Amino acid sequence: MALRLLTYNVRYATLDTGENAWERRRDGVASLIGFHDPDVVCLQEVWQDQLDDLRERLPGYEWAFERTSSGEHTPVGYRDERFTALETEILSLSETPADLHAMDWGTTVPRVTTAVRLSESDADETFAVANVHLDHDSSTARERGASLLADRFGDRTDPTVVAGDFNCTPGASPYRELTTTAGFRDARDVAAAPHGPEATYNDFEAPQQGRRLDHVFLDEGLDVERFGVLTDRDDRGLYPSDHFAVLAEFEFPA
Numbered sequence: 001m002a003l004r005l006l007t008y009n010v011r012y013a014t015l016d017t018g019e020n021a022w023e024r025r026r027d028g029v030a031s032l033i034g035f036h037d038p039d040v041v042c043l044q045e046v047w048q049d050q051l052d053d054l055r056e057r058l059p060g061y062e063w064a065f066e067r068t069s070s071g072e073h074t075p076v077g078y079r080d081e082r083f084t085a086l087e088t089e090i091l092s093l094s095e096t097p098a099d100l101h102a103m104d105w106g107t108t109v110p111r112v113t114t115a116v117r118l119s120e121s122d123a124d125e126t127f128a129v130a131n132v133h134l135d136h137d138s139s140t141a142r143e144r145g146a147s148l149l150a151d152r153f154g155d156r157t158d159p160t161v162v163a164g165d166f167n168c169t170p171g172a173s174p175y176r177e178l179t180t181t182a183g184f185r186d187a188r189d190v191a192a193a194p195h196g197p198e199a200t201y202n203d204f205e206a207p208q209q210g211r212r213l214d215h216v217f218l219d220e221g222l223d224v225e226r227f228g229v230l231t232d233r234d235d236r237g238l239y240p241s242d243h244f245a246v247l248a249e250f251e252f253p254a
Helices: 022-036 048-057 139-153 173-181
Strands: 002-009 040-044 061-064 076-079 083-092 112-120 126-133 160-165 214-218 223-230 245-251
Touching: 002 022, 002 126, 002 160, 002 214, 022 048, 022 245, 040 126, 040 160, 048 061, 061 083, 076 083, 076 112, 076 126, 126 139, 139 160, 139 173, 160 245, 173 214, 214 245
Parallel strands: 002 040, 126 160
Antiparallel strands: 002 245, 040 076, 061 076, 083 112, 112 126, 160 214, 223 245
16 A cells, blocks of 8 residues: 655744735645645644635545644644544643643643544555654653653554654654654655755745754655655745645555
8 A cells, every 4th residue: 555645834824924924825835735645644833724724725635633722733634535534642742641731841832743543445454643743942842752652652553654843853862762762764764765855944945954853754664665855835936834845655565
């Protein structure tokens, strides 16, 4: 079974005015996602009105999410004609994983992971996808959050993909927690010919050297067919977000 997954930090709607306001970016965000036609989408920094805008522009996806007290969603979208959700889990990255409003370890907003176990409608294949947004400010929160994820997915039985904005670069402690302790592989590192720049953060201007913050981690048994950091611009000639979308296509074992 082949699967195309896209992860994209679309930036909060409330942070910008002028040319970077959400109302001017939303069509470009939706166009990028629609053009690359992923089977599964992981989004970060999504408010309810942003998700409503994208759902309107991207029919054919079912969305799993839970809003936190900050207003942010960390949704997983999946093709509803192809997949059925068997189980959805929203995990707080905190001392109390069941409390979606908890803020620990120096975070200023709640951080959650949305994990979905999916089944392909025409086959017996099952797999899991987890969408992650680690804290941007607290290194302790990133480390503890990654440790919690490693514990949660360390004894996984389904093929699993963990993707999102980890706010850390390769070699940092959270990255090592997932690639060493949890045994995941970085899709970029195992792809034969990665496409696009190494940096995934652009600050609405250009790839920011050394800022590879968005990652796709996957199990040992999954073969990476394609990997790309997508530098698409919208019809204004601008980047639709301050992060680039990351696309990975992989094959499940027969």
